[in-house]
Amino acid sequence: MEAIGNDLVTLRHSAAHVMAQAVTELYPDAKPGIGPAIEDGYYYDFDRKEAFTPDDLEKIEERMKQIVKANLPIIRREVTREEAEKIFADQPYKLELISELEDEVITVYEQGGFVDLCRGPHVNYTSKIKAFKLLSVAGAYWRGSEKNAMLQRIYGTAFPNKLELEEYLVRVEEAKKRDHRKLGKELDLFSFHEEGPGFPFWHPKGTIVYNSIVDHWRKVHTERGYQEIKTPMILNEDLWHRSGHWDTYRENMYFVAIDEQTYSVKPMNCPGGILVYKDTLHSYRELPLKYCELGHVHRHEKSGVLHGLFRVRAFTQDDAHVYCTPEQIQEEIIKVIDLVTAIYSKYGFTEYRIELSTRPEKAIGSDEMWETAESALHAALKVKEIEYAVNPGDGAFYGPKIDFHVKDTVGRSWQLGTIQLDFSMPERFEMEYIGEDGKAHRPVMIHRAILGSLERFIGILIENYAGAFPLWMAPEQIRVLPITDRHAEYAKKVGAKLKSQGLRVEVDTRNEKTGYKIREAQMQKIPYMLIVGDREEEAGAVSVRHREEGDLGSVSLDDFISRVKTELAD
Secondary structure (H helix, E strand, O other): OOOOOHHHHHHHHHHHHHHHHHHHHHOOOOEEOOOOEEOOEEEEEEEOOOOOOHHHHHHHHHHHHHHHHOOOEOEEEEEEHHHHHHHOOOOHHHHHHHHHOOOOEEEEEEEOOEEEEOOOOOOOEHHHOOEEEEEEEEEEEHHHOOOOOEEEEEEEEEEOOHHHHHHHHHHHHHHHHOOHHHHHHHOOOEEOOOOOOOOOEEOHHHHHHHHHHHHHHHHHHHHOOOEEOOOOOEEEHHHHHHHOHHHHOHHHOEEEEEOOEEEEEOOOOHHHHHHHHHOOOOEHHHOOEEEEEEEEEEOOOOHHHOEOOOEOOEEEEEEEEEEEOHHHHHHHHHHHHHHHHHHHHHOOOOOEEEEEEOOOOOOOOOHHHHHHHHHHHHHHHHHOOOOOEEEOOOOEOOEOEEEEEEEOOOOOEEEEEEEEEEOHHHHHOOOOEEOOOOOEEOOEEEEEEEEEEHHHHHHHHHHHHOOOOOOOOOOOOEEEEEOOHHHHHHHHHHHHHHHHOOOOEEEOOOOOOHHHHHHHHHHOOOOEEEEEOHHHHHHOEEEEEEOOOEEEEEEEHHHHHHHHHHHHHO
16 A cells, blocks of 8 residues: 555544544543554554444544544643553553553643543644544454454544545445455355355356466566476475574464474465575576466464455465576566566556565574665666665565555555565575586575465456456456347357357357346446347347447457457457
8 A cells, every 4th residue: 555644644643542532532431552543544442342333433523523623732741651650540551552661751642631642743733633534443453463352443534635535435435346355256256165264265257367367477477588386385394494484474374294293384485496496506507597486375364354365364476586696686676677567567557656675673684685685676776767665674584675566446556566685595595506617606586476466466456447357357258148049049159159269258048138138247247248139140240249338339250259359469
């Protein structure tokens, strides 16, 4: 999602405090948790026995309007730890936060008798919060841990003016119509079941969409010199110790015992690809060596965060690893950037922003390695003359990264591609190549994914296209509709000829009215409907209807095939 400007963060953070004041005044039994600004608004967590209802949200919002209208000053105060503990004596969640603060001087913000523990900043008067809306309530574990109490999280949003708020609410409504979970069911693409929570089941139509994406992915990678590999899904504990995943990622991994030894279901593909590289002694003449893999990985996600295809426990990652010399880094990073933009354009994604994320708190590798890696990424982006933002401390544990955030047709931003530069893994696995001097040298490893998770990417595409996939991806490209039973044989011949051209076609011979069949095909988002009756059969033609353009008139079957092939080629 897009980064929020500081002024907007301050506004939304202040709105969260106003909401907390309204809640505690209306429902004194509600114990406040935390209330930060987030990507599209803000939230605040509360511990309350009774569930908040839609009517409650209306009351809270009305009270917020009164607080805003009162033009209360928002005052920052510094207090001692002892004073803070007295102020929040009946608020267990605030006391927990205070106990973890290292500073002796603690800041609180006060407005109209409501006091909150906070570093700030905030607007100086409540009247500055001019346009806001409460959106929903959801459950959330305190501090994101399933071991803690389940709180109620009230979501809201705020904007500098009513026009921006109204535009946002329109986008929210449009997004609800495009919800991939709803469309996935209506279009019979995928499903989830209690027998495997968080593990998607792909139906025949969804599998066609999935494979269309994979076919294109393979084509462009082959053209650019990548070699596809496939590595095992389960690998032993020792490998994950060597890779560093055991120490930094173990809580997200699944384990299984084999012959009394611990193995892990892979959460990432990198270590397997490294073993393939190490199986052969490589020369500098072979580098850069590019291995790509559509690797099926499993990650333990908490049940509370699972969300359709966007957050699953099993997914296919479109991974690739480029093994190169230090001198080749910049050129190879640039080539990956070019590949990323080429693939995104295939799906109509032309607007995106780029972030460069630097060393996180939990990281492996020396300071020198990190400095070299981060400098190389900065240099590649400057050569491409690409604007980018720096995201401090958000890199992968083994190296800095470049992330691509694409904008969809509704104006939402999604983080998809990532390019990660890694000096640590080659060191840990003692990877080598023979240099021009005949001596062993350490290669550099570039990790990259363009689509990220195929499952998540398809969820994004469903919402971006509102289920109306472009012709090349559509599970059913054409539906032939005979007007009456006597036209069924001709319809079948039309269908057979289209199928012989490699097109995905269904013939609807049900005894239903043509208008009903057209409406149903339209609801299924099928790109082309071909209506055939006496006139079409006599002329060897078809009456063409497009899902967006409507009636295109009658053309010969050969002319229609030519049109479709041209569209597919484009």
